[in-house]
Amino acid sequence: MRAALKDGKKEITMKKLLITICGRAGSKGFKNKNLKTFCGRPLVYYSLAAAGLFRESRPDVQVDICLNTDSEALAGLVAEQYPEVVYLPRCEELGGDRVPKMAVIQDSLARMEEKNGAYDYVMDLDITSPLRTAQDIKNAFELAEGREDLDLPWEKCDRVEALKAALA
Numbered sequence: 001m002r003a004a005l006k007d008g009k010k011e012i013t014m015k016k017l018l019i020t021i022c023g024r025a026g027s028k029g030f031k032n033k034n035l036k037t038f039c040g041r042p043l044v045y046y047s048l049a050a051a052g053l054f055r056e057s058r059p060d061v062q063v064d065i066c067l068n069t070d071s072e073a074l075a076g077l078v079a080e081q082y083p084e085v086v087y088l089p090r091c092e093e094l095g096g097d098r099v100p101k102m103a104v105i106q107d108s109l110a111r112m113e114e115k116n117g118a119y120d121y122v123m124d125l126d127i128t129s130p131l132r133t134a135q136d137i138k139n140a141f142e143l144a145e146g147r148e149d150l151d152l153p154w155e156k157c158d159r160v161e162a163l164k165a166a167l168a
Helices: 043-057 072-081 101-116 134-146 160-167
Strands: 002-006 009-013 015-023 061-069 086-089 121-124
Touching: 015 043, 015 101, 015 134, 043 061, 043 072, 043 134, 061 072, 061 101, 072 086, 086 101, 101 121, 121 134
Parallel strands: 015 061, 015 121, 061 086
Antiparallel strands: 002 009
């Protein structure tokens, strides 16, 4: 938590974390990959469940979660199970397969900050990483929290080939 003086009194403010989930409708390499299921559940639910468990484990952090997508099907799927997730319809300029993901994350941050004010941290969770746990998110957040020189922690999954085979 951050402390500040307001009118001579100590005011405590929570750290703010924005978790972005970005999913494009038109995947060329793996058609409709963001709508696939894994072990009977939509892939996106795993990332959202892990984010929700992380949120519960850190009541000292305000965690907002947003979905930036141009897929109405994905937006509907998320809204069914996770109505608290803010849906950010993706503009056409950010929908192409050559658009860097960082541009979509920056768009998400700018739009969420318009609604909620500045964030201290931003973390993007790939939809296609169902093996990620809340502990993985906690570890990445604590790494970022403890190092001012660290701009962006990246998750790493050594089980990519096994996951691709399971989804095929």
